[in-house]
Amino acid sequence: MPEVLQAPLVVEFPFTRSLGPVQSAFLTGLREGVVLGVRTGDGRTLVPPVEYDPVTAEEISDLVEVAHTGTVTTWAWNHEPRRGQPLDTPFAWVLVRLDGADTALLHALDAPGPDAVRTGMRVRIRWAVERTGAITDIACFEPYDAEPGPPAGRQPGRHTGEFQNPLTGIVAPARLDYTYSPGRAQSAYIDALATQRTVGERCPSCRKVYVPPRGACPTCGVATSEQVEVGPRGTVTTFCIVNIKAKNLDIEVPYVYAHIALDGAGLALHARIGGIPYEEVRMGLRVEPVWTQGARYPDHYRPTGEPDADYDAYKELL
């Protein structure tokens, strides 16, 4: 049995976010070195702020400036910082209740080791050198041995939340990083493709041949294992003519994207048709694969020159 394949898979995308009034004030504030909370109906100050009162569900927007100093309410030591985390040397994840706030903010504490961290310790913000309006404008927290007090030169209290050039949106990159395996059945299919053969698996119950095989029949719910070679020739069962260029595809438009039922297969696979003017492609056209050196899949399918297949022969395979 061939080896089961696996490969790293990284998916990432920079998502945009509209902030709305409260988050806009909070993040613009960070850019200006001001930490804002929001006052709830029962008089608490939430930092970071939210748009809606967790108790009454009412819209809230009374902003309050809090201090740059605070108290650690709990913590966990991070022995091995990973990509994208606030510090690249071991640090403590901390919940910090800033002076003037009733809730705690999650961030990083720069400390020499876990022995230097304790619940109840006093800390202060270490600001990032370049600030853009993001939670990372707070580079991290650092130990700070002083009693609660107002931020230097500023009186804590109500704040309009108004700043010059307020931030209205941010970019939030998302990234997933994992190992992908197509499993036993698809690995065997890919292995056979290396010798330009298409091998599916037959369901022991309904006898349909699945290409590519999935190791199970989705309608009967039973495992499949009997290998069956299909094709190489097949029939175009339906198609469309693609006239707009996709960002990630290096194919000249127009081209034909077709469903092709390989001879012996229980369902159609999807591929490009070439070797024929696009306006001459039709349902029932008989085709065969065209391989290019070193490619895992056929580059495209081209007409075989046989007479077209009868509609009744492929109408269940559209």
Place this chain on the structure above:
Amino acid sequence: MSKEPVAVVGIGQTKHVAARRDVSIAGLVREAARRALEDAELSWADVDAVVIGKAPDFFEGVMMPELYLADALGAVGKPMLRVHTAGSVGGSTALVAANLVAARVHGTVLTLAFEKQSESNAMWGLSLPVPFQQPLLAGAGGFFAPHVRAYMRRSGAPDTVGSLVAYKDRRNALKNPCAHLHEHDITLEKVQASPMLWDPIRYSETCPSSDGACAMVLTDRAGAARAPRPPAWMLGGAMRSEPTLFAGKDFVSPQAGKDCAADVYRQAGVADPRRDIDAVEMYVPFSWYEPMWLENLGFAEAGEGWKLTESGVTELDGDLPVNMSGGVLSANPIGASGMIRFAEAALQVRGQAGEHQLERARKVLGHAYGGGSQFFSMWLVGAAPPQS
């Protein structure tokens, strides 16, 4: 013990647009929820549970957004559920909420669905590159266009039918203030002259990408009795699913869609949908799906659906109006689109649809589907409460 009858007493939508940069996702859902509560003349405290739906997390990249939206929807201290069935999710979400009322688990449930497509990337979310696999060779329309061609071959429909649907839906949208597209200068010639993107699908026959949310307040008999405006009564509701790809799958008229409709009709005592149902609001992301679904839902024999479209039966003043709101072709905040269909059906039987209100709307079907014809959800609502 029989089920509790379920009534729709509040409906709220945002004005669907290309981009709502002025609000966060929380602000967007809040707007629809508030409008639904105002319609029902209820407050957050009157709601017993919240059921929310949206398309896959990857679209906006917010994992489990229901957690962060609890505050905005007044769900703190209450049960909150999230439903996830791809493009049909708005419909399934409403049905899960309705079942909570029908089973007498809760008296009044707020249900809501949303999508902020301007902050999302649906194409990316749906076509992540997978190692060893051949990349997809066509865009979103490229997935649907071959099925449309298969329908045309099977039914012998003339190739103008798709443009008739688009022309009708865009004109209906002009009467719906919530619709995203308001193409005041639309003509049939313009639709037919628009570029062919994925032949046989033209640009004007595709749906837009929208930001929007839709919310409904569902309640029991006692709640309906207190409602300030006429309720819509649920007469039947069902969901069905099938694999996206399997040997024998019929993309033109999927079995799960037929079974789902049959279940709804059985619950509602509908013997002949064409005779017993006054109008349909269905999920038509590409114009040709109107005749396809007319057949799938039993309003026409196989291969005959296009004749209803062509002869004007599905027009706003026709005998079986379809997509009075302008449909998905005129607004598509994906996760919300199914619920907008359900809400439009309810608006019609309540007589609250405004300029696009039908004269006769005693029983109206709301329909949603998604995931490459994998999930179906439908409900039939009526102006009168269910018999028995």
